[in-house]
Each structure stands twice: as structure tokens, then as C-alpha cells.
Amino acid sequence: MMRIATSTIYSEQTLAIENIESQYQLQGQELSTGISLNEPSDDPTIIAQDIEVRNDSAVTTQVSSNLTGLNDLLSTSDSALSSLTSILQSARNLAIEGASDAITSAQRAQIGQQVNQLLAQAIGLANTQYDGKFVFSGTAAPPGSSLVQAVGNPPTAVTAANNIVQQNEELPDGQLVPTNVTLQQAFNLDASNGSPSVFDMLIRLRDTLDNGQTTDESSSQVNVSDQAITAATTIGQLEGTAPPILSVPLASTGNGNVAFTLFSSLTPSAGTTFVFSTGTTMQNVIASINGSTNTTGIVASFNYQTQRLQLNDVANQSFYVSDAKAPSMLATSNFTSAFLLASTGDVVNNLSTQLGDIDNSLTVTLNAAGQIGATVQTVSSLSSTEATRGETDTQVQSNLEDTDIAKVTSQFSLSQTALEAAYQTTTRLEQNDLFDYLGNG
Amino acid sequence: MSSFFPQSTFFGLDLMSTSLQSFSVAENVTGDNIANVDTPGATQQQAVLTEAPPIVGSPFTATHVPGTAGEGVIVSQIQRVNVQSYDELFRGASSSQNYYSTEQQILDSVESQLGDPDDGVSTAYSNFQTAVTQLVNAPASGNTASAAAGVLTSAQALAQSLGNSSQAIQNAESQTVSQGATIVQTVNGLLDQIASLNGQIRSSTAVGDNPNTFEDERDYDIDQLSQYISTQTSIQPDGSALIMVNGQALVNDTVAYHLAAPVIGTSSNGAPSFNVYFATNPPQASNAAGIPLGSGQLAALQDLYNNKLTSYGTQLDQFASTLANEVNRVTQSGYDSNAEAGTALFQPINANLPISAGNIKCGISDAAELPVVLINTEANTSTTTGIVPMNSANNTVDTSAPLIGNGALANPVPVAGFAAGATLTINVDGVNQTFDYSSNPPASPPAAGVISADNVQDFVSTFNALGSGVTASYDSTSQQIVFARDPSNESLALRGAQQGNAQTASFTITDSLYNPATPGTSILGALGAGNINNQLQDGTNDYGEDDNGVANSLTSLFQSNVGFPALETLSGLGAVGAGSTVTVALPQGVNNIQAGQQLTLDAQVGGETSLNAQENVTVSSVSFNPATGQESITFTVQKAHAANFTITSAQTQTLVQQYGQLSTQVGLDTQTATTGTTTQTNLASTIDQERQSIAGINIDEQTQDLIKYQTAYQAAAKTISTLSQLLDTIVTGLGVGA
Secondary structure, eight states: OOOOOHHHHHHHHHHHHHHHHHHHHHHHHHHHHSBSOSSGGGOHHHHHHHHHHHHHHHHHHHHHHHHHHHHHHHHHHHHHHHHHHHHHHHHHHHHHHHTOTTSOHHHHHHHHHHHHHHHHHHHHHHTOEETTEETTSTTOOOSSSOSEEEETTTTSEEEEOOOOOOOEEEOTTSOEEEOOOOHHHHHOTTOTTOOOOHHHHHHHHHHHHHHTOOEEEOSSOOBOTTOOOOTTOBHHHHHOBTTBSBSSOOOOOSSSOEEEEEEOSSSSSSOEEEEEOTTOBHHHHHHHHHTTHHHHOEEEEEETTTTEEEEEETTOOOEEEEEOOOTTOSSOOOHHHHTTOOSEEBHHHHHHHHHHHHHHHHHHHHHHHHHHHHHHHHHHHHHHHHHHHHHHHHHHHHHHHBOOHHHHHHHHHHHHHHHHHHHHHHHHHHHOOTHHHHTTO | OOOOOOOOTTHHHHHHHHHHHHHHHHHHHHHHHHHTTTOTTOOOEEEEEEEOOOOOOOTTOTTOOTTSSOOOEEEEEEEEOOOHHHHHHHHHHHHHHHHHHHHHHHHHHHHHHHOTTTSHHHHHHHHHHHHHHHHHTHHHHTOHHHHHHHHHHHHHHHHHHHHHHHHHHHHHHHHHHHHHHHHHHHHHHHHHHHHHHHHHHHHHHHTTOOOHHHHHHHHHHHHHHHHHSOOEEEEOTTSOEEEEETTEEEEETTEEOOBOOOEEEEOTTSOEEEEOOBTTSOOSSTTOOOOOOOSHHHHHHHHIIIIIIHHHHHHHHHHHHHHHHHHHHHHTTSBOTTSOBOOOSEEOSSTTSOOBTTBOEEOOOOGGGSOOBOOBGGGOOOTTTSOOOOBOTTOOOOTTSOSBTOTTBSSOBOTTOSOTTOEEEEEETTEEEEEEEESSOOOSSOOTTEEEOSSHHHHHHHHHTTOEEEEEEEETTTTEEEEEEEEEEEOHHHHHHHTTOOOOSOBEEEETTOOTTSGGGSHHHHTTOGGGBTOOBSTTTOOOTTOOHHHHHHHHHHHSOEESSOOOOOOOOOOBOTTOEEEEEOOTTOOOOOTTOEEEEOOOSTTOGGGGGOEEEEEEEEEEETTTTEEEEEEEOSSOBOTTOOEEEOEEEOHHHHHHHHHHHHHHHHHHHHHHHHHHHHHHHHHHHHHHHHHSOOHHHHHHHHHHHHHHHHHHHHHHHHHHHHHHHHHHHHHHHO
16 A cells, blocks of 8 residues: 655645646537647647648638639620620621622611621620729730720721730649730731731721722732742742642733733723733732723732732722733743632622631631630639648648547546546545544544 | 663663654754755755664673674765756756747747737738739729739738738747846856855765755756756766766856857858857857757757757748749739830839748739730731731631741741741840741641740740740731730740849841741741831730739739749859759848749750750758858759759749648647647656655655654653653762652
């Protein structure tokens, strides 16, 4: 049997009560907060993970918020592109209507005014803003109230304060989400293939309808892919096939010369025949035609970007183009088919050709809309992913931090009982010593 | 019947008188015990009752021999009940208990002030990261200014939180020193008392006394001493106690060897070191070894300062430094909304000192000055200064098609390809990085540091693998090659070569072959980028105000492993063979490398073949030369490295992981202290219980003794009364008879 010093009784009871009180307090804190990981020392093995999860959770919440905002922005862009698509379809219908032989010049001019309204609407759409920011400006921030401004009234051109940088938003996992489409992507502005922007296309369409502009233009680019005509390209090279430059190479007619004839309002019967030798450059071809404008009334230009030849009658009169057989040539040239020209240069042909530009604009706009749509889908998917990630973070954080209420409640109850027992025991021990009985004796 | 020896008439009275005296003494001893039942250090004393020595044989009787009859009782000794071995056990446990409880008190305080995980740096860092994430979305949401202001606010809060945490650690360090000084005073007082008691005990012992009370006091003082410092006690034959701490005398006989207040010197690795020396033997050097304190409160304070708080401070400083380095690297690579080159977001409060947790602030106060834009050549749409579409006419460039003779290019590469020796030199952060390029496809596996410009996509991939600080991409819509400043794509080699150069927001790319007359003969010309050849790309010609490149780059940074701490490339190192153990002296002032840290060897600039020798090594030890103040690190290499090989910090952890490591360390230390306190308290209590079971005073026992001695006293008195009556009978009877 162990001997117990009186002071030991008190010190042991005190220690026991302190130990139980410590547990009691800790369990009480866990129950009142519902959290078992209040400080790193509560469980150092998981604190680093907890900090990471909390960090991830906070960022995920912000990313989710970002994605919601981004979705709203994309919806705005999508809505603008949808409206632009409608405008382009209307323009197309008006172009077809204007190309009818059955309507008068005055009626065409009225249609031109409708196109002018479409142009104004297109400019308005280009200036669409979301929360004060132009959605098609790239990374540029135009200082004024407009991203795109019309020049002249009616507009003869537009100026834009955009750039062509597509904005991206980086997610924490490194994924880049595009947040916009640019004016180049949506309105075909400054297209790398030289095709006209929506604005230029509408301006030209309007002017064609208003003025009855007669034009004969290559129906599409004349070059083959990966080749291009330059100002220095010669007729001989255009006749070559190793590799071919033209999709329909100029046919050699024996001596290599090429000829064609223009029948304009100024030369309705005889026409004016142009003959080019193999050494004639494209620059010289254009200069040669334009050198006879006083005679023919026809102005020629070659767009080296779009690889198209264009012939315009300065008096807006119809004219005709035909291949010719020049003296000493063995056969008739294929100039008109090589340069994809129609036989007639008139308003109808002009409008028909412009339908291709409208369709190109429509394609560009639809592609941009498709890109926005794809991004919206991506954002939607990412939102779902982030929501899942947030839930996972919450779950993991809960597993790391939350108190097992049932377990701790049980422990708390046990500690409470133990504490009460310790108090009782201490009280009774303090009451019982031999001195208490001396008086009675 | 044999005759009995004759005894004095008053023998019985004398005998009982000694009994009364003995029981009275015993009662007094018991009373003393009862009086000291609550006196700390008091042990129970026992009156040792012994039968009195027998009277020497009487000359009047031959049959009489000593011891034949009892001669009464005497108190032969007042015995102090004590077992020295238990005292030693208890003091050891008490030292440990106080060691852990002291650590617990201070670590609890530090842990609480650091505030993790609900508050403090981790939360402030999360808020900063969240604010940057909001800034990422600013161009989309249209509230750049507000998001930028949010970043600044959160950066200020983070810097403030770092400062608060640093201050908490510094306060704790100061507390250990001041508390140590107070304890030293207490210890010295105890040593004096023990020495004095030694003298008193020795004197008493010499004259045959039992200096029980003095011994109680001395033992109690030694008990007290053991709370502060480890003690070993040896009782000498003369009764004095020799008190030592790990073999060094604290008290020898009546001489007390005082301690001096703690001083902060330097440890073997150059870190500040808390040491305690004898007052009579002050240190000769700042790194002189102090007294090995063992355990106890003073040792705990020493351990806290040297091994915990200093380490926390260093880790926190490294976190702050790394955070600032990495974030500033990005912000200084950008332009603000005024097209001004970016400044460091985090700056030192005291510009003469490096950034640390206690010396960091948000260096930008105006949201308009927060760098947000990274240079992107595509933002410059000028056809004279910017990059132009690389396609010819309305052709579309196939990025996988060879550049040689490619008619889709406005400037196709000649059939002969690029001339030998072609290089692109990219200047970023004041570093010229020159890379070879050719029209050959990439080798398998791709050679490091070489640009393969056989087609657009290979050019982009091999260019981006350079880690040059500039990233290339291809925009199919605009048919343009795009170069953008990208601080997320900077190799360790570039960072090492950067040395003290300032980070730049601009960059320059120079093509050794570029000739405006024959653009296709160079890669920049072929790609439509001839306009930017050797032209500084900066805020004056490339600028997109709504670019969110900085925020995107910061987002990337937060997820990236970073160097911890950042160690710049060393130079002038000799060649080492594979498997060698290498010791390298670090540059003067670089003393934040720790054993176990990872470093990267041979992350060089350019396309040197030694890149194949790149490897990560682990620092096995760190030494410090106090004479030169220079730190050296030792590690073992697996690969051979040529002379002038480079060393940079391995990028092994994200910022949040770095901080989590500190938090884990604080938690582990605090938990260990808490557990140790509980364990050692219980152990000390158990040992004390054992000790007290022998030496302690039990009030019930003493009460019983009191009753026992009282009864014995009463019986003795009654006996005297009876003897008195006997004498009275004789005296009175004789008197009456006469």
C-alpha cells in the first residue's frame, strides 16, 4: 500500500482537475465553433493542406464569379453578333433586290438608303459596350465614346480605335479563356486576306445602289493558293504552269501575246483592244488600260491583296469585255476567263459580285459568333467545373476542420462528468482527515 | 527466588522523567510536521525513540549486568525522511516540465499572433491572390480601376500582415532574452542561497547536529533551480551539495558561480544565437560556446530563440522576399495604365535593407500606376513599326508547311534556307540572350537553346522553350507572328544572368540575318516581323491599355513552383566530377541557405551543351566562417559539371506551400511543447507522488502520532503519579509509624 502525503492529495487533485478542465475547455471550444482545427497545433499534419485548400477555395469562388461576369460579357457580344448577322442577311436581300433588272435607278437609290441605315446599325453594333467597355476593341481602350466612327455623312469610310489582340483570361489551372472577339474577327476589319470589312462592304453596296455604279470585277481571287500576282508579275509568268499562278492560266496564243477588247458607251461598236506581250507586267497592264480611259471611259485596278481585277465605267454606263485575237495571234486569248471577268460590266453584275463580299462578311461574322458560342460553352463547362471544385474544396476543408460533433459531444459529456466527480472527490478528500474526529472523541 | 539488584529510590521517577521528555520531544516533532504540512520543501521528520542505555552494573551485586532491566526511553535522533535518488528524478522531470511549459507559453502566443488558418498571412495571401484573380477578369468586367485598387488594398494588407507576424516573432525573441535575464537573476539568487545553506549544513554536520531544516531548504532551492536549468546534485561527505549543470559547477561548497544575462551571439552557421555564460567567464568571441543548459526554462528560452523563433523569422522573411521577388518580377515586366514602365509592387520600407517580412510595404498607392499590361507586338497595328501579316495576298499560311519556298508567305525563305550562323538575340532585363536558329526541323529530342525555324509552329514551340522572357504565338486571323513580354517564361538561367539588372518591361529581338531588301533570308523577315528587328518594343509603340497580361502572369505565378529562397547564379567555380561532394562558398551576404534545400546546377543561358548537365542537388550541410562572415554549402553531384558551372535556387514549391510549411512547423513545435508539457507534468507529478510517499507529511499519520505520543506521555505521567503514591505510602507510612 502506497503512503500518501497530505500535500500529494491536494496537488494530485489539482492536477487532475486542471487536466480535465483543459480537455473540457478544448471540447467546449470545438463544439461552440464546430471547428476542430482552430490553430496549426491542433493538427500540424494537415494545416498546410488546410491553408492550401482555403486558398484554392477563395480563388475558386472568385473564378466562379469571374466566369459569371464573363458569361454576361459573352452574351452581350453574342447578341451584337446575332444582330450583325441579321443586318448582313438584310443587306444580302437588298443586294439581290437591287440586282434585279426590273427596278429603276430611283428604286435602287431607295434600297441604297436602306443599306445606309444598315451601315449605321452596323457601326452602332461595333460600338457595343459591356459595363463601359467596348466588347470588340481588342485590348485597346478608346479614349472617346466611340470605338468605330463614321467619316462623312453619309459615311464614306469608318475609323476605328481598336487593335487586333484577342483578350484572354488565365485560369488558375493555366487554361486561357478568350474573353472577346475583335473587330477584325467580327467585322472583318483590316482582314489579312484583303477582303472588305462589313463597313466597307456596306458602303460600297450603298454607293453601287445609289449611283448605279457599273463594274466588272473578278468574281473571286484569280490566283491559286500559295501563289500571288505582284505588280512585277509578267504576262509570261501568268501563262506559266510551273507552278501556275492563276487558277486559270493565260493561254499562250502562239506568240505569247494576250489581247482583250472593251466595248464601252464611248466605243460601242469597234471597242478598244488591248494587246499585252509576255514581258508586260501586271502594273503595265493596268497602266495600259487606264491610259485609254479617255477613249474607253473605263478605269482598271488590280487589288494585289485580294488578287482581283476591277474595271469601272466612270460614267456608270454599261460596258462589255471580250477576249480578242490580235493580229499575228494564232487564237483568241482567254483574258476574261483567266481574270474571272463577266462579259458585261453593269450594276447587276456589280451587285452580283458584291454578294460574294456580303457572304464573306457573313461567314466571318458567323465564325466570330461561333467562337463566342464555343467560348460560352467553355465558360459554362468551366463554371460547372469550378462549382465542383468549390464543392470539393468545401468538402475537403470540412473534413480537415470540422468537429465530429457526436464524438466530441460524447467526450464533452464524459469530461463534464469527470470534472464533477473530481470536484466531489476533492471536496470529500478535504473533509476527511483524522483531526475531524478528534473533537468528537 | 533470586534476589534483585537494588535500585535508587527515585530511579523510577528519573526513568519516567526521561520518558516524559522523550514523548514531549516526539510531540514537538509531530507538531512541527503538522505545522509544515503545507510548507513547500518540508519533509517529514521523525523522532527516533530508543531505549535508554542501561546503567552500568552495580558494585553491590554480582548478578547485575547492563540491560537486564529497561532504563527508559530517549530520543536518539530526529530523523529527516528523504531519498536523494527521488529528488534527482523529480528534478529531471521538473526541468523537462518547465522546459516544455515555457516553450508552450511562448509558442502558443506566437501561434495565436500568426493567426493561421483563420487570419494572418495565409488569409492575407489568399485575399491578395483573389484580388489578382479579380483583376484577371477586369477587362471583361470593365472595372479595371476598381479591381486594380482591390489588388493594392490586398497587397497593403498582406504586407501589413507580414509585418505583424514578423513583429510577433521579434517580440517573442525579445521576450526570450528579457525573460532569460530575469531567470538568470532568480537562478543566481538560488545559487547564493544554496551556497549559504551549504555552509550552515556543513557547520551543523561537523558538530553532530542534524540540520534537517537546512537540508529541506536546500533541497527545495535545488528543486526551484531545476525549474530553470538542468542540475546534477552530489552530496559531499561534509554535508555540502555540489550543484552542476552538465559537468560545470554552479555551486561548490559555499561558492556560487553566477550566470551572466543571456547575450545574442552568432552560431556556427552565422545565425543569431542565444547563449548564457558564467559571469566570471565572459565569451571571448561572439560565437563562443555557451553553457550547455540542458533543460528547464532557461534552456527552453535558448531553444526557442535559436531553433524555433529565428527559424520562423527566417522562413517568414524568405517567404516575404520570395513573394516580393516573384511578384515584382511580373509587375516590373508590365506597364501601367499610363503606359509607364511598371514598378515593384512590394518594396522595402527601409530602402537600405533587403525586403523581409518586417521590411515590406505595398510600393504603389495609385491604382492607375499598378502595372497591368504586358507588351504584345500585335497591339501595335502600324505597318511601319509593327509586325505585318506574314501571308502573301489572300493566302493563308499553313503553320506546318515549310517556310522554304512557301508561296503563301509574302517573303518566303530561299531554297538554300537560312545562312549558317544565324542567331536571334533577345534582350530582356538587360541580358542579351543569343540563340542559334536554322531552317532545320527540331532534333529528337529537341536541342535546348536552339530555334528550329523550319515552319511556323516549330518556330513558336522552340522559341517558347527558350525561357527568354518573351513568348511567341501565331494569330491565324491576322496571319501574324506575335511576340509578347512574358515574365512567366523566364528560365532560371536568365534570372541568374540577370544578377543585379533591373527587370524590364520592354524587349528587343535582333536577327543577325535581317536585311530589309531580302526579308525572306531571315526568320524575322519571313515571319513579317522585320519592322521590329533591333527595335525596342516598349510602351511607346506597343500598348494595349486593356491588356490583362500582368494579372494573367501573376495567376500563373501563384500556381508555379518558385525558388526558396532566390539564390543568384554563382560564377568562378571549378569543374567537378560525377559523384563528387562539393563545398562552395556563397557570395558575401548570402546566408539564407539551409541544409535540405534544393539547388539547380547548370541552368545556363543560351544553347550551351552543358545544359545536359542540369540537375537538382540537395544541400547536405551549411557552415559559417565567423572570421569572414561567409557561408559555405556542401552537396553531392550526380553529374559532371564543367568549370564555371552555375548554381541557382531550385523551384520546388508554390508560395502558398512555402507558407504552409512554416505554419506546419509552428504547429508541430507548439503541439510538441503542449504534449511535452502534459507528459512531463504528469511524469513529474508521479515522481513527486513517489517522493512524497516517502518524505511527505501525512496529516493523518501525524495525528495518530500525536495521539500515540500523547497517550504515552499520559501513561508516563500516570506512572510517575503511581510511583509518587508508592513513595508517599512509604514516606507517609513511616512518618505515621514514628
